Amino acid sequence: MDAIFKALNDPARRALMDSLRARDGQTLTELEEQLEMSRFGVMKHLKVLEDAHLVTTARRGRFKHHYLNPLPLQELVDRWVHPFLQPQTEKLSALKAQLETETMTDKPDFVMSTFIRCTPEALWQALTDPAKMEEYHFFARKVDLDGDTLHYHNGEGDVLLSARTIATEKHRRIESTFQIAGPDAPKASRTVFLIDPQGEQCRLTVEHYELTFPVVPGQGVHDGWSRWAAGLKSYMETGKALNFEPAMAG
Incomplete structure (x- = not known):
């Protein structure tokens, strides 16, 4: 749990996770285009997220795709967030996630x-x-x-x-x-x-x-x-x- 909170304690890493939440499976190049930092900087932040098991990867050919890993986040939500959520909030969150999800067939969904x-x-x-x-x-x-x-x-x-x-x-x-x-x-x-x-x-x-x-x-x-x-x-x-x-x- 400490590693998760430590990984989340940086706006750049939170921005990367927001980007993957909106469109999962992005490559390093796609993520780099969204942040005002060097490619090496983005790689360092992704490494921290991977070490905390918040991001996992799948390599296809010469491309490495990055995905949010749901298990640590689900454990965090179940322990610290879910007990305090109201039903209305849960419905809005589900609708927002559904609208932001894109279906892609050339890599894992x-x-x-x-x-x-x-x-x-x-x-x-x-x-x-x-x-x-x-x-x-x-x-x-x-x-x-x-x-x-x-x-x-x-x-x-x-x-x-x-x-x-x-x-x-x-x-x-x-x-x-x-x-x-x-x-x-x-x-x-x-x-x-x-x-x-x-x-x-x-x-x-x-x-x-x-x-x-x-x-x-x-x-x-x-x-x-x-x-x-x-x-x-x-x-x-x-x-x-x-x-x-x-x-x-x-």
């Missing part, structure tokens, strides 16, 4: 990362073994594997989500489709899990592509991935997943 104290092998198993998924998933009470497709069921046995594996690099990368069930569900999107071993920890990055709707902080996909990652991290480090009530998980 959503990126988040978290650090988990575990081995790559153990994390890989947790991400691919249906029995383990049932232990930590925030809404799935049953997960089954049909060929190359995982189906996530609720307590009544209905399929809520299906994910077909597209490509894998063992202990490193999993690419899958992401299909929400239901007659009015959006078309299938695509997810990528990236496992990066770092000493006794693994950095897990989630990239979500081809979304057809805005990513609103604290809602929908944003909220779902935050809960999923929190449950996975708790399960891997303590053996127990977080207990999300069904009403919250819906």
Whole structure:
């Protein structure tokens, strides 16, 4: 928490985060154009934000795209902001975020990362073994594997989500489709899990592509991935997943 507040205690870094909040996934050049400072200065500020895990990156070819990382911000909001927000304020914030979100197809629409104290092998198993998924998933009470497709069921046995594996690099990368069930569900999107071993920890990055709707902080996909990652991290480090009530998980 101290690292987060320290990183936020600079107007230039806050300006960078405001810019990424308005349009996530910008390159260094795009961010540099918005600040009256050198390229090296912008790089230094981005490094501070990355070290505080407030910004994460995804490299595509020779371009490095920067994204706000929702997990530390969500923890800060839950502890220090959310208890004091009025319902009217929450609705206005959600509307503002929706209007400012731009849909882009040439890079991830959503990126988040978290650090988990575990081995790559153990994390890989947790991400691919249906029995383990049932232990930590925030809404799935049953997960089954049909060929190359995982189906996530609720307590009544209905399929809520299906994910077909597209490509894998063992202990490193999993690419899958992401299909929400239901007659009015959006078309299938695509997810990528990236496992990066770092000493006794693994950095897990989630990239979500081809979304057809805005990513609103604290809602929908944003909220779902935050809960999923929190449950996975708790399960891997303590053996127990977080207990999300069904009403919250819906």
